[in-house]
Amino acid sequence: MPERIYVAVAWPYANGPLHLGHIAGCYLSADIFARYHRMKGNDVLMVSGSDTHGTPITIRADQEGTSPAAVVERYHAMFLESWEQLGISFDLFTSTQTENHQKVVHDVFTSLHDKGYIYTDNMLLAYCAQCDRYLPDRYVEGICPHCQNTRARGDQCDACGRTLDPQDLVEPRCSICSSTPEFRESEHFFLKLSAFEKPLLEWVEKQTHWRNNVLNFTRRFLQDGLKDRAITRDLSWGVPLPLDGYESKRIYVWFEAVIGYLSAAVEWSEKNGSGSWEDFWKDPNTKSYYFIGKDNIPFHSIIWPAMLMAYGNDLNLPYDVPANEFLSLENQKFSTSQNWAVWVPDYLERYDPDPLRYLLSINMPESGDSDFSWSEFVRRNNEELVATYGNLVNRVLSFTYRNFDGKVPGVKSLDEVDQGLLLKAREAMDSVDESLYNCRFKAAITQAFGLAQDANRYLDTKAPWKTIKEDRELAGSSLTVAMQAINCLKTILYPFMPFSSQKVHEFLGFDGPIEAGAWDFDTIVGGIQAGANLRQPSTLYTKLDPEIVEEEVKKLGTGTPSE
Ligand SMILES: [Zn+2]
Ligand SMILES: [Zn+2]
Secondary structure, three states: OOOEEEEEEOOOEOOOOOEHHHHHHHHHHHHHHHHHHHHOOOEEEEEEEEEOOOHHHHHHHHHHOOOHHHHHHHHHHHHHHHHHHHOOOOOEEEEOOOHHHHHHHHHHHHHHHHOOOEEEEEEEEEEEOOOOEEOOHHHEEEEOOOOOOOOEEOOEOOOOOOEOOHHHOEEEEEOOOOOOOEEEEEEEEEEOHHHHHHHHHHHHHOOOOOOHHHHHHHHHHHHOOOOOEEOEEOOOOOEEOOOOOOOOOEEOHHHHHHHHHHHHHHHHHHHOOOOOHHHHHOOOOOEEEEEOEHHHHHHHHHHHHHHHHHHOOOOOOOOEOOOEOOEEEOOEEOEOOOOEOOEHHHHHHHOOHHHHHHHHHHOOOOOOOEEEOHHHHHHHHHHHHHHHHHHHHHHHHHHHHHHOOOEOOOOOOOOHHHHHHHHHHHHHHHHHHHHHHOOOHHHHHHHHHHHHHHHHHHHHHHOHHHHOOOOHHHHHHHHHHHHHHHHHHHHHHOOOOHHHHHHHHHHOOOOOOHHHOOOOHHHHHHOOOOOOEOOOOOOOOOOOOOHHHHHHHHHOOOOOOOO
């Protein structure tokens, strides 16, 4: 029976282009996971969208003298292009600006309001007289009352991970102009999170399959106690309230953006006759995975589950929240304002997507922070992709194509060495399968590459370019066994490097998309049949000049962020 897998991915703010830190944080892992499950024949729905209502967007619009809608439109288009070129295979990448999203948000808001989980109260909001505006929480900075971090924001302290209210901050200041904001009282709507502290604690204790960082963080967060949180603001850009008399207020972005996980499925369902959103949300056998960066954990392991519990209607709670830690760049934190970043559109202008996907996979900040450096990028590309895997594919396929009329020679009889390689291939398929199923991406790609090394050793032992002179049939047999291993490799590497795997698929003579093939050892080995036509192979990966390292590093921290 195929499994049903919901892949929910963090919604990026449409106020700037994506950089490698975003990709390593959640988009690549989500895509690997979705591709893997599709290949296994499972029913996958992978969704996300542009978060279009955050105040970073209105601030950006102010800076550029344009409208928030124009900012959103530009970056949403840029995101779509990046996904396409990088191979991030969303079934739907929508935005929070759709009518459908507003409808679903209103339904959730009204339902929670009717049940008493949303109530009104007066609250203090930061107002900057200098800027003449109410300040969104994240634009109030100050000292964290818990850990004394001097750069805590009014929504969260990045040093200790606690969520905050702006008035909790010691010595608050406006992050736009640095003056001290005043706090003005105004009526707002609150989400009764406190009512869910106990049910959440009980639920979280059952999630023993979560990553340790996520589980521990969530436990600590709940043990600190859950406070009710305001979910409206005095703003003009955002989703309006579904109630009369509150025209000057909008639903606060964190409350409506997480509802995007639900509204996106509804939108997908309306656009696709074949599937219903309810299969992914109401069938208790469906597993939903939320791919996010670690700064987003509480919203997905606590607040969104609490909202779902409050809403009821038998909607599935998250099954797993495989949050990644942070990626640094040349051992420094990514910084948009200082342009210490590698922007995805810039990268894709110069290099292929698969080498980046490979490096970010093998170096994924999965259980701890990791670093991207250009020297490692070049080294791994040249030594591992070009010299190990690319060379294997090239040696076997070019030699066979040239010497056996572009056809699979076929297996004569299997000796111990042949059987040894096929056994390794079977084991690699099993172990990569298990690792990917459990969201262990680094382990999976390491195991897959182990098979490439085994196949290279096999080839050195068998040396078909020598044996062909005395025993053509034996040489052909060794090459066929090597091709069977390569057919396994293209399969287990596909979730990580879809573009080059599709190429190998075609070199081996197959038509159509690689994803249609099953993740089954016997089928894959049996797919390499004597007499079948091969295609003339071309270069799989390009060797990079080590000089680009200096060139690329020199660009960091200079110029302006990519547009
Ligand atoms: Zn703190
Ligand atoms: Zn100000």
